[in-house]
Amino acid sequence: MLPFAGPLLYPLLGSSFLTYLWGGKGRSSTSGKTTLALFCMSVWGDTEILKQSLNSTRTGITEACAQLSDLFIVLDEKQSARDKDEMRGTIYDVATGKNRLQGNASGGTRDQKTWRLAGLLTGEEPLSRMWDGEYVRIIDLRAENIWGNSEGLTHREFARNVERCYKQHYGHAGREYLDKILELVRDRDFLPELQKRASEYERRLVALTPDNDMACRLAPNFSIIAVAGEIAAKDIIGVDHSLAFTTVANIYHHYSDVWKVADLGERAVIATNDFVSRYPERFKPLMRDGEQRYGLDEDDRDYVGLLAGPWEQAMKEADIDGKTIKQIWRDRGWLSCDSNDGRMTRVVSLNYR
Numbered sequence: 001m002l003p004f005a006g007p008l009l010y011p012l013l014g015s016s017f018l019t020y021l022w023g024g025k026g027r028s029s030t031s032g033k034t035t036l037a038l039f040c041m042s043v044w045g046d047t048e049i050l051k052q053s054l055n056s057t058r059t060g061i062t063e064a065c066a067q068l069s070d071l072f073i074v075l076d077e078k079q080s081a082r083d084k085d086e087m088r089g090t091i092y093d094v095a096t097g098k099n100r101l102q103g104n105a106s107g108g109t110r111d112q113k114t115w116r117l118a119g120l121l122t123g124e125e126p127l128s129r130m131w132d133g134e135y136v137r138i139i140d141l142r143a144e145n146i147w148g149n150s151e152g153l154t155h156r157e158f159a160r161n162v163e164r165c166y167k168q169h170y171g172h173a174g175r176e177y178l179d180k181i182l183e184l185v186r187d188r189d190f191l192p193e194l195q196k197r198a199s200e201y202e203r204r205l206v207a208l209t210p211d212n213d214m215a216c217r218l219a220p221n222f223s224i225i226a227v228a229g230e231i232a233a234k235d236i237i238g239v240d241h242s243l244a245f246t247t248v249a250n251i252y253h254h255y256s257d258v259w260k261v262a263d264l265g266e267r268a269v270i271a272t273n274d275f276v277s278r279y280p281e282r283f284k285p286l287m288r289d290g291e292q293r294y295g296l297d298e299d300d301r302d303y304v305g306l307l308a309g310p311w312e313q314a315m316k317e318a319d320i321d322g323k324t325i326k327q328i329w330r331d332r333g334w335l336s337c338d339s340n341d342g343r344m345t346r347v348v349s350l351n352y353r
Contacts, residue, residue, distance in 0.1 A: 011194065
């Protein structure tokens with residue numbers, strides 16, 4: 001649904017936004033994010049030509065955004081970017097729909113480029129929660145079980161089939177979609193009805209998370225994705241379009257759960273619990289030779305032991321400063337000192353079980 005949202009941003013009075021799909025660090029980096037992103041890009045053309053990398057220059061990426069305005073863009077692998085500040089500036093440009101002002105040789109400024117885009121950004125680690133301005137326009141989703149229904153194939157085999165598909169067939173759906181939009185707008189009642197439907201979807205999404213300001217600010221983007229999905233499903237793909245809003249609402253609910261807890265200390269608790277649940281084999285009493293132990297989870301205990309090194313890894317993956325969290329947890333009584341030198345060695349309670 002996301003690749004079809006771009007052409008509706010202007011008629012539905014929407015702004016540029018990015019969906020950031022992250023996860024799969026280290027050995028699990030082949031989680032399918034890039035394959036999925038390029039499959040989405042193939043809606044509009046040859047992925048080898050259209051795909052962009054954050055290792056490209058900031059100017060080059062904004063030029064691509066201007067050329068693809070009202071369509072869709074893929075920016076692959078945040079970790080490939082060489083300069084973190086430059087990467088942050090590039091993401092800010094793409095998400096806000098305009099490039100930074102630049103001077104020219106004559107003393108004036110160059111023409112500023114603008115665009116409207118629905119984009120997909122992939123990476124291994126979450127973006128910093130401190131990037132408030134950018135985050136208003138970024139839907140942050142963790143990549144989990146992308147190829148869950150793989151028709152009896154291994155995930156790698158299924159991903160290869162998807163790759164062969166988008167390399168051989170591309171650009172057809174996008175052209176048909178634009179033709180259908182142009183056909184529909186000839187009906188004077190179509191656009192007002194579309195705007196009404198998007199507003200209704202936005203209202204229903206906000207009603208799901210009335211106290212979650214971050215999620216509510218992105219509800220208009222989710223509603224546009226739902227409307228685009230309905231048109232694409234009904235008129236292009238030929239599947240049940242009634243599921244479009246339900247699917248988007250489920251994703252919105254998942255996204256809002258991440259942002260339900262704005263408190264840094266409690267978000268660190270969520271990240272810790274998530275880390276333990278992702279690596280249960282690293283906490284078993286008996287482990288295979290050569291496997292790294294992350295801690296200990298025994299059935300007769302109501303807590304899980306977590307080693308300091310793996311916990312620091314969990315905080316790093318969640319883009320949270322471990323030292324800050326230790327201080328916050330100690331101030332709240334969630335950590336206690338079990339040693340004479342004052343080191344914080346015991347977690348009193350993280351509500352894991």
